[in-house]
Amino acid sequence: MAKEQTYIMQEAACNAVDYLRRAARANDLTKTQMAHIAGVSTPTLDRRFEDGDLRLSQFLKLAAAAGVKPSDAIKLCDDAVATYNQSAKALADKEVRDEHGA
Template identity: 35%
Template sequence: MEISNYSKQQANAEAAEAVAELRRSKLAAELTNTELGSEMQVSRQSVSKKFRNGDMRLSDFIQIARLAGDLPSSILAKAEAKSALADKEVA
């Protein structure tokens, strides 16, 4: 994929996939939104909203990944691979 042809829509889709992958990591670590909220010093509802929106601040993404015992780069790599596979299926 050429960088000049990379749209905002594609970026949003890839970000949403990264957040979905982060959610899977959180579930695998058996972390609740309440536990994450406590660690992040925000409410359970705020954590839920971060996942529901499919987009979050990079610092929140990194913190949640680390709390789940995962590497943020690993989660992003999985999301990127899924996005690339989806792009191939569409093409």
């Protein structure tokens, strides 16, 4: 279950970071400008976008530069996490039922 949770959380993070990337591009920010704003090199920013793993300070700076609220990007994570929680609860309930022969 831990692997699945890690995957879900990674996907949720990627959704938020991808939202920022698209918003920045929609506001005509180049990769070079975004990297400068985030305080990293362009290759490093590319890796972080690919991994969906930005530092919070970078995330906030890019959101401000892209003209979006960080909470809008984070909201994209909610569904992935809620889906994981529901499936984990359903699996736990099934295991309990199976143990009790129900």
